[in-house]
Amino acid sequence: MNEKRSFGEYIRKKRLEAGLTQKELAGKLFVTESTISKWERALSYPDVSMVTAICAALDITEHEFFTACDDDQAHAQRRQAALWRGAVTGTRRFFAVSYAIAIVACFICDLAVFHALDWFWIVLTSIALAACFTNLPALVRRDKLVVCLGAASVCLILLLLACWGYVGGKWIAGGLVITAVCLSLPWTCWAIWRSYGKHLPELWSASLTVWVFVLLAVIRAFTGGDWLLRLAYPLAAVGVAFYWAGFAVVRWLPAGRWVKGGAIALLITVAMPVFNRMCDLLLEDMHAMSIPDYFSVSCMLARRDAGDPSWVNILIVLLMLSVSVAVLVIGGAMEIRRRKRT
Numbered sequence: 001m002n003e004k005r006s007f008g009e010y011i012r013k014k015r016l017e018a019g020l021t022q023k024e025l026a027g028k029l030f031v032t033e034s035t036i037s038k039w040e041r042a043l044s045y046p047d048v049s050m051v052t053a054i055c056a057a058l059d060i061t062e063h064e065f066f067t068a069c070d071d072d073q074a075h076a077q078r079r080q081a082a083l084w085r086g087a088v089t090g091t092r093r094f095f096a097v098s099y100a101i102a103i104v105a106c107f108i109c110d111l112a113v114f115h116a117l118d119w120f121w122i123v124l125t126s127i128a129l130a131a132c133f134t135n136l137p138a139l140v141r142r143d144k145l146v147v148c149l150g151a152a153s154v155c156l157i158l159l160l161l162a163c164w165g166y167v168g169g170k171w172i173a174g175g176l177v178i179t180a181v182c183l184s185l186p187w188t189c190w191a192i193w194r195s196y197g198k199h200l201p202e203l204w205s206a207s208l209t210v211w212v213f214v215l216l217a218v219i220r221a222f223t224g225g226d227w228l229l230r231l232a233y234p235l236a237a238v239g240v241a242f243y244w245a246g247f248a249v250v251r252w253l254p255a256g257r258w259v260k261g262g263a264i265a266l267l268i269t270v271a272m273p274v275f276n277r278m279c280d281l282l283l284e285d286m287h288a289m290s291i292p293d294y295f296s297v298s299c300m301l302a303r304r305d306a307g308d309p310s311w312v313n314i315l316i317v318l319l320m321l322s323v324s325v326a327v328l329v330i331g332g333a334m335e336i337r338r339r340k341r342t
Helices: 002-017 020-029 032-041 050-059 062-069 072-114 120-134 144-167 172-197 200-223 227-252 259-281 297-305 311-339
Strands: none
Touching: 020 032, 020 050, 050 062, 050 297, 072 120, 072 172, 120 227, 144 172, 172 200, 172 227, 227 259, 259 311, 297 311
């Protein structure tokens, strides 16, 4: 009887909060007013088939219906979700209104001041490109990634054409080819994801590696110079080697997060002097330190006393090295303890 009474009181409370009379609630549920009265006076329960309709009419959850009490956590989550949806919707509307104002204003200014539509097309295609990332995802229901990426690719090419139409020059062919090569990376990653579900990180990393060297070759084809094999490829090869070393640590090293984090930090620490030394070897006008100098406290103090600002680089490397070793030691101790437990 107590359960019926608490249920009836709860139904009455939620009905009043919803601003409904017994007659209005009865009309929503297609029952008589006396039926609502019986529920609230704990004389009877609603039929199970009416639970969904009652919850919708009183704006409560089924959990609240059966427990006859408010689910504050669920309400808080619903309020937060509503606030988030409102913020997202408001942001999209703000962007849409801003885009519309910018398009209209630039259209009028271009015609009024220059008596032609020339730079307006740059503005239009730029806004279209931005909208592919801000507003278009909300309008697409299926295959959002491919639709938005495809629209962005088209808008980027149109933007290049608009810039070329405004400033002229012979750079458009190179710009389009370089842009096409840049766009090939996300499209390749998407194609791998759609057609081959296994070993995605490895395949994406391999695609990135090939893409770096192809992009450099394409840029060299349009800019000329002897920097590709002499400078760009060696530096890119070292960068790719460090990338794959870090990838191997994260992907295949059988250790915990601390050990992996320490190993990644150590790779980053070593990468700085290696790159600087390579630049010194490849570029004649640079005078970088040798790799051991980066790990020498005496060299750092000597350069500081001589007023050479490069001592700061040595300090940074030494600090990073200390942090890396500390993280590795902590991670190693945690790994040993974990393995002993298992």
